[in-house]
Amino acid sequence: DAGVIQSPRHEVTEMGQEVTLRCKPISGHDYLFWYRQTMMRGLELLIYFNNNVPIDDSGMPEDRFSAKMPNASFSTLKIQPSEPRDSAVYFCASRGDVGNQPQHFGDGTRLSIL
């Protein structure tokens, strides 16, 4: 079974550049979650979608961050303009519609902003 697929796995870019992270959830999963992991703050939920609709974006740190889910098989997280403090590992996770199911995580995108 294909799991959650994230691309790119690594991204290094200069401050001020636009960064786009991509996620393909598990087929049939109705929920999609974006997380950020850092040593200082641990694992933080940024935003999540249900049936392609953003439900809660209260974890998005600033207006520089935006996320979209144009269809059930694709989501993007965009940072524009990027800053060094955005450096982190970004994870996407998906979950089926039944509430007691676990979330399944991708292997993340390691983002470094110079």
Add this chain to the structure above:
Amino acid sequence: AQSVAQPEDQVNVAEGNPLTVKCTYSVSGNPYLFWYVQYPNRGLQFLLKYITGDNLVKGSYGFEAEFNKSQTSFHLKKPSALVSDSALYFCAVRRGDTDKLIFGTGTRLQVFP
């Protein structure tokens, strides 16, 4: 408010010995509880969950966890540790009427040969 505490940043155990990774939680209503494991440069992998029923839950790779409602704990256990169990372990809780998982800060398990 929901919260999860993992009181130990690191747990060290010798191979073959039993291991316990502690987790306590705070949530109103009935909790859904999860354990995940993270290996270097990988995403979180689901190990086991407690939703309802038997307080002892068995999961992947020989791990199990015991739900204790009175102590609001959900400790992860394994009877005999392997060096390959060395990883970062996360406990998470979700209230039944929400979609968000609240994660603990993680416990690094180090199993020595």
